[in-house]
Amino acid sequence: MAKVESFKIDHTVMSAPQIRPAGQLAGPIGDVVSKFDLRFVKPNNKAIPTGTIHTLEHCLGFLMRDYLDKIIDISPMGCRTGFYLTCFGDKSANEVKSARVASLEKIGKMTIGDVPGLSAKECGNWKDHDFPSAQACALEVLQGLLR
Numbered sequence: 001m002a003k004v005e006s007f008k009i010d011h012t013v014m015s016a017p018q019i020r021p022a023g024q025l026a027g028p029i030g031d032v033v034s035k036f037d038l039r040f041v042k043p044n045n046k047a048i049p050t051g052t053i054h055t056l057e058h059c060l061g062f063l064m065r066d067y068l069d070k071i072i073d074i075s076p077m078g079c080r081t082g083f084y085l086t087c088f089g090d091k092s093a094n095e096v097k098s099a100r101v102a103s104l105e106k107i108g109k110m111t112i113g114d115v116p117g118l119s120a121k122e123c124g125n126w127k128d129h130d131f132p133s134a135q136a137c138a139l140e141v142l143q144g145l146l147r
C-alpha cells in the first residue's frame with residue numbers, strides 16, 4: 001500500500017495556523033512539484049464548517065495565484081482543518097506564507113459580490129457557501145499567522 005505523507009504526521013501535536021512543507025516530487029524531465037499543508041485550525045479540536053471552507057476555497061483559488069506563481073491546485077482537506085497547495089517549483093514556506101497572508105487580507109476586505117464562481121454554472125454546490133463566516137475565519141487565521 002502506498003505511504004501517504006499526511007498519515008505519518010502526528011496530528012495530535014500539530015499547531016495552527018501554520019504552513020508545513022509536505023513533500024516534493026521531481027518529474028521525468030526535471031520539473032519539481034511542491035506540496036504544502038496550509039493548516040487553518042488545530043486538528044481534532046475544531047473543523048471549518050462546509051459552507052465556510054467552500055467559500056474560502058473559491059477565494060483562495062483565485063487570490064493565491066495573484067501572489068504565488070505556478071500554482072497547480074489549492075484544495076480543502078477532507079477533515080476541514082485546512083488546505084493543500086501544490087505548485088511547480090521549489091517554493092519556500094515563507095513564500096507561501098506571504099501569499100497566504102496577502103490573500104487572507106484581501107478576503108477581509110471583500111464583499112460577497114467579489115467571491116468568484118458562485119453560480120450553478122461555475123460551482124458544483126453553489127448553495128453551500130457562507131461568505132460572512134469565511135471572512136471571519138480568514139481574519140481569525142490571519143491574526144494567528146501574524147502573531
Ligand SMILES: [Zn+2]
Nearest residue numbers: 054123124125
Ligand atoms: Zn464551489
